[in-house]
Amino acid sequence: MFAISSTLSFFVWHMSSTVNLIPTHIEPHNDHEMKIAWNAGDSYALSYEEMRFQCPCAGCVDEHTGKRTLKREAIRKDIKPKGVELIGRYAISVAWNDNHSSGMLNFDRLRSLCEEHGKLLESAV
Numbered sequence: 001m002f003a004i005s006s007t008l009s010f011f012v013w014h015m016s017s018t019v020n021l022i023p024t025h026i027e028p029h030n031d032h033e034m035k036i037a038w039n040a041g042d043s044y045a046l047s048y049e050e051m052r053f054q055c056p057c058a059g060c061v062d063e064h065t066g067k068r069t070l071k072r073e074a075i076r077k078d079i080k081p082k083g084v085e086l087i088g089r090y091a092i093s094v095a096w097n098d099n100h101s102s103g104m105l106n107f108d109r110l111r112s113l114c115e116e117h118g119k120l121l122e123s124a125v
């Protein structure tokens with residue numbers, strides 16, 4: 001387990017990698033979507049509801065069966081992130097306004113969410 005720092009903020013950071021897709025910029029895009037930019041040069045808008053729904057933590061997914069126990073309709077309509085924390089060099093954790101903090105959402109999973117559920121804002125350069 002990890003602790004969410006008490007000072008949450010949105011962030012931009014720089015990491016060099018020629019192999020892995022790494023998010024370089026994560027911030028609110030509007031009232032409903034997060035903008036996630038990648039080192040490949042592309043960026044996506046991903047809905048807060050979907051991000052919240054896909055929370056990988058043990059409170060939202062049954063650890064033994066891998067089955068999602070969180071119901072989509074249980075997510076509040078005004079769900080918004082309070083902040084995003086970088087976990088090491090491979091994952092993020094989102095703190096939500098329903099006082100839930102997601103488990104670690106690794107970059108690969110975040111990328112899949114962008115590709116499967118996101119809206120392409122800018123194409124890769």
Ligand SMILES: [Zn+2]
Pocket residue numbers: 055056057058059060061100101102103
């Ligand atoms: Zn969760």
